[in-house]
Amino acid sequence: MSMPKYERVAxxxxxxxxxxxxxxxxxxxxxxxxxxxxGVSYGSVRTALLILKAEGLIEGRQGEGxxxxxxxxR
Known part of the structure; x- marks a missing residue:
């Protein structure tokens, strides 16, 4: 069984x-x-980013990225 696309991106x-x-x-x-x-959908990327955000690895900055x-x- 392969990994979901969003998990692969994350x-x-x-x-x-x-x-x-x-x-x-x-x-x-x-x-x-x-x-x-x-090569994935918008939904897969959004889900991957939400996972990484929940893990504290990334942060979104309004209007910046x-x-x-x-x-x-560390």
Whole structure:
């Protein structure tokens, strides 16, 4: 059984954050950019971002975009 698309996207972004490829303060691509890159629907990207936000890995800034959060436990 394959992983749901939203979980695949969330996992890929999570891995980039944990590996240091995406660092605190880095901006994630736009929603459309993520849709194009991962080949998934708007709903899959939104769900993936909501998961990462709930995990405290990213934050949305009104009118600016989505950014990797500073990790307070390091």
């Amino acid at each position: 996992s890929a972004i999570r891995d980039q954050i944990q590996s240091g490829e995406l660092r605190p303060g880095d901006q994630l691509p736009t929603t459309q950019g993520l849709i194009d890159y991962y 989505v950014f990797v959060r500073e990790q307070s436990d």
